[in-house]
Amino acid sequence: MTFTERFVALGDSFTEGVGDEDPTLPNGVRGWADRVAEQLMLADTGWGYANLAVRGKKIGQVLGEQLEAALALQPTLVTLYAGGNDILRPKVDIDELMAGYDDGVTRLAASGATVVLFTGFDTSKSAVFGRTRGRTAIYNEWVREIADKHGTLLVDYWRLREFQDWRYWAEDRLHMSAAGHTLMAKRVLEVLQADDAITLPELPALETLSRRAAFAADARWARQHLVPWVGRRLRRVSSGDALTAKYPQLTGLHPAR
Template sequence: MTFPQRYVALGDSFTEGVGDWDPGSPNGVRGWADRVAEQLILADASWGYANLAIRGKKMRQILDEQVDAALALEPTLVTLYAGANDILRPRIDIDRLMFHYDDGIGRLRDAGADVVLFTGFDTAGSAVFGKTRGRTAVYNEWVREIADRREATIVDYWRLREFQDWRYWDVDRMHMSTAGHTLMAARVLEAMKASHAIDLPELDARPALRRMEQLRADAQWAREYVTPWVGRRLRGVSSGDALTAKYPAPVHPHRASARA
């Protein structure tokens, strides 16, 4: 089927949809990009949607493996978030990395695609990931500068203060939950100035934990999520090594006509 308008989503776990678990979707996840595509298709059935994002990918992998594949699909719209997995590494040359990022964005824009970019999330509230906050701030300034120069739309994740509420996050505290992905889809469409019919989620009340209860919960989280995450990085493996892209060619996702 030929789609005159084609939306291609590029990136890592954030764009693949990790945290928005859905056994009926490819790779077992749905995510904000799927929800954005569904809204675009509901408004105009000429849209097709491809999602090339794979969890665990670093920026150079995303640029080297996904940009050419996206260009081959002749996209009219591209969303791209890359760099979070690099920022979490022990060493990073942000300036050099962003030179390659700028080149990739330039290629997409030169091909005629509208491009949506993201700043990084403000990790001030995380005892573990808060240590990378300074790196993320530098990365964000690069993203804003490149977005200005390349005339790209920007979703300023850093300034979306709603996401400081941890009820928008999955139990691993690394990925957004279904509620978070739903909210992000609405914010992306709003940044694009596109109408949508997404119902924003109502958050369940979360009882306050006593200090010892919180310490036990933090220790369990570290055992179940942080330790395996660190172990994979020490071994040089990724949770996405055995996965392929959810939608490698433009389609109408099966949920597009079913729900917002």
């Protein structure tokens, strides 16, 4: 099939869709990018969609493994988010990291495609990941400067304060839930100035936990999610090592629900 418009998504777990689980789909996840593609196709059946994102990838891997493949698909719309996995490493040179990021955005912008970039999320309320907040702030300033330089669109995740509501997050407290991915899809479509038929899900009632119950929940989270995550870092392995892109070639999607 020949597509007149081509949306290609690059990145890591954020764009792959981790946290928005769906065992019927490739890699077992859906995510905001799929949801954006579905809405674009509802408005215009000429859209094709490829998602090259793979969980666990750092900026160098995203650009090294996904950039050429994305350009070969001759995209008219590209989204890029990468850097979160670099920021969480024990040591990182943000300035050096963003020089490579800038080179990648230069090539994407030169293709003539509409490019959408993302800042990182403000982790100020996270007891664990909040320690990297300063790194993320520096990263975000680089992203904003690069977006201005190349005239790209920007989804300023840091400033989307509704995501400070942890009901939009998965049990691992690192990835958005289905509700969070749905909300993010709506915010991306707003930046694209595209209409959508997305209905945001109703959030569960906020729980007020006793100190003892909160401690037990934190201990359970650490055992089930934090310890395995740290273990992978120590072994220098990634949850995405055995995975490939969900949609490496352009395809058509229809809203799942």
